[in-house]
Amino acid sequence: MFGYFLTRLGMFIPTFLGVTLISFMFIRVLPGDPIIVMAGERGMTEERYQEMVEKLGFDKPVLQQYWDYLVGVLHGDLGESFVTKKPVWDEFFALFPATLELSICAMIFAVALGLPAGVIAAVNRGKFFDRALMSSALVGYSMPIFWWALLLIIVFSGNLGWTPVSGRIDLLYYFPSVTGFMLIDSLLSGQAGAFGSAVRHLILPTIVLGTIPLAVIARQTRSAMLEVLGEDYIRTARAKGLSPSRINGLHALRNALIPVITVIGLSVGTLLAGAILTETIFSWPGIGKWMVDSIFRRDYPVVQGGLLMIAVIVMLVNLLVDVLYGIINPKIRRR
Amino acid sequence: MSLLDIRNLTVEFATASGKFRAVDGVDLSVDKGELMAIVGESGSGKSVSMLALMGLLPWTATITADQLSFEGIDLTKISARDRRKIIGKDIAMIFQEPMSSLNPCFTVGFQIKEALRIHLGLNRKERHERAIELFDQVGIPAPESRLNTFPHQMSGGMNQRVMIAMAIACKPKLLIADEPTTALDVTIQAQILDLLLRLRDEQGMGLVLITHDMGVVAETAERVQVQYAGQKVEEQPVKDLFRTPRHPYTVALLNALPERATSKLLPTIPGVVPGQFDRPKGCLFSPRCQYADDLCRSLPPTPHSAEFGKARCHYVEKIIAGELA
Numbered sequence: 001m002f003g004y005f006l007t008r009l010g011m012f013i014p015t016f017l018g019v020t021l022i023s024f025m026f027i028r029v030l031p032g033d034p035i036i037v038m039a040g041e042r043g044m045t046e047e048r049y050q051e052m053v054e055k056l057g058f059d060k061p062v063l064q065q066y067w068d069y070l071v072g073v074l075h076g077d078l079g080e081s082f083v084t085k086k087p088v089w090d091e092f093f094a095l096f097p098a099t100l101e102l103s104i105c106a107m108i109f110a111v112a113l114g115l116p117a118g119v120i121a122a123v124n125r126g127k128f129f130d131r132a133l134m135s136s137a138l139v140g141y142s143m144p145i146f147w148w149a150l151l152l153i154i155v156f157s158g159n160l161g162w163t164p165v166s167g168r169i170d171l172l173y174y175f176p177s178v179t180g181f182m183l184i185d186s187l188l189s190g191q192a193g194a195f196g197s198a199v200r201h202l203i204l205p206t207i208v209l210g211t212i213p214l215a216v217i218a219r220q221t222r223s224a225m226l227e228v229l230g231e232d233y234i235r236t237a238r239a240k241g242l243s244p245s246r247i248n249g250l251h252a253l254r255n256a257l258i259p260v261i262t263v264i265g266l267s268v269g270t271l272l273a274g275a276i277l278t279e280t281i282f283s284w285p286g287i288g289k290w291m292v293d294s295i296f297r298r299d300y301p302v303v304q305g306g307l308l309m310i311a312v313i314v315m316l317v318n319l320l321v322d323v324l325y326g327i328i329n330p331k332i333r334r335r
Numbered sequence: 336m337s338l339l340d341i342r343n344l345t346v347e348f349a350t351a352s353g354k355f356r357a358v359d360g361v362d363l364s365v366d367k368g369e370l371m372a373i374v375g376e377s378g379s380g381k382s383v384s385m386l387a388l389m390g391l392l393p394w395t396a397t398i399t400a401d402q403l404s405f406e407g408i409d410l411t412k413i414s415a416r417d418r419r420k421i422i423g424k425d426i427a428m429i430f431q432e433p434m435s436s437l438n439p440c441f442t443v444g445f446q447i448k449e450a451l452r453i454h455l456g457l458n459r460k461e462r463h464e465r466a467i468e469l470f471d472q473v474g475i476p477a478p479e480s481r482l483n484t485f486p487h488q489m490s491g492g493m494n495q496r497v498m499i500a501m502a503i504a505c506k507p508k509l510l511i512a513d514e515p516t517t518a519l520d521v522t523i524q525a526q527i528l529d530l531l532l533r534l535r536d537e538q539g540m541g542l543v544l545i546t547h548d549m550g551v552v553a554e555t556a557e558r559v560q561v562q563y564a565g566q567k568v569e570e571q572p573v574k575d576l577f578r579t580p581r582h583p584y585t586v587a588l589l590n591a592l593p594e595r596a597t598s599k600l601l602p603t604i605p606g607v608v609p610g611q612f613d614r615p616k617g618c619l620f621s622p623r624c625q626y627a628d629d630l631c632r633s634l635p636p637t638p639h640s641a642e643f644g645k646a647r648c649h650y651v652e653k654i655i656a657g658e659l660a
Contacts, residue, residue, distance in 0.1 A: 232432055233435065233436055233437055236498070237438065240423040243419065251438055331485070331487050
């Protein structure tokens, strides 16, 4: 098991280097000069411009710039934002909890609904529930995320007034950030109603962000379950006189989980990408919005650092998925 | 009262191209401690009739029977929940493919203890002790350490022993073995059969052995039932069946045994078991039968008396008398 883990970890290195290279090149390929963007409408003198070029290291050859960047990254230094002059690392971790909180909630939402829905659909194959569920999953999967968000805002915030439109918490409440997670901080603050407010703010973004993973997980669970339910060992389980809930929920689901966990792992990437849109729509102060803003400002270090961090997170999640495979199905461990 | 009494069991599958009758009016009775063998080619409905008894058929199957009773309880008339108290406890079944019949995600110990907990309500310690005892009983060496292994870490023969241990865990009164040795080596086959016979003697359980191996039947069974295309065509005590087979199909099956071959080429039965689309109008065996005439091809025969092995053939008496040859 440990050797298996090390092998998976070793595969990190080339991926990591690739991501640094792509993120470094990607932002430089975009048209637009960060110094001119920084100067704004007033512009700047030629001398000042040259001074900035030198200061930011743009006068060096591109390969040299990349090397400097890579050395920095390996020393844990992602550089400083051109705009705020703060280290990218600090900015990332100031904003990341908001994104993480939203992503975790969206994932819990997607798994908690998608897994049982897929199991029930598979067990009732071809019946009304199965058809209804699979059609709505297809709708959920194909729906543009921003349109779905606006629709929910109009109905639940606009017409019904049940949920707030944007932000993480009502302005009435103020407390220091301890963990960065609003749900935890609001509880720690002890202020009456703060937690409820944080929850209400989370509902719509969670649904919006979790819809696509929910649809994917439900469909994948259904097809994996259908395959497993035809296996001989399910017949054995039934021949033992076990109850249908135990057969479906334990004997079949455990085997069906492998492909499901794969899509859950892959969904994390989708989730972080989807977070950019969702955060922008709901003015959620997370890394998604931060990244989009930085791209418009041509804030090279922030875009590079942010992309790298997101990529590392996705890689870590998939490493976790690989380890989970081995735990769920012992047969895989031995390969 | 027989332990198991099945009368006129019919199983139909709903398929995209209409109904397919896999089992057609089969009768079967097994007494306590008796070994009953069901033989027939692939597709003759041996397994399906037993799966119907166990309630293991998919929902596309429609099961009808005049009687389907176990110890006097009609299994078709009780709820699924009550049925599960009998299935796995008093009636157990083992299957053809031991490797795929065990769940790859759980240790064999977990899988055997599960039945003990659900049917007998034993506590953790009792379950553990009983599981070791069972593994010992079916001849698994080092039973205690074997409990923690996964099915893929053991051989096919060992897995079949685990399956048998699981099946006899709750001391069933009836064990159905569906071609238990087909997927195993010949040496292991003999061991598994010996094991089943020993367990039957020890526990006095009825045993239904589904097989297409006449050699196995000759060595083990007391009574034999021959099935063809979903119908029971003959039933006799094993000695009588081998000495005086009544139905032309049984005769042909026995002639196809390698031991009975007289020439270099082994005799075969030409053709295949009829399926959904080529089901004959009259006797189901008529397209392959050497004696078949117009009567056979137009009118389905009814079973004869026990004296003639309950054979489903128009010409049993004539064949015996040697008038047809």
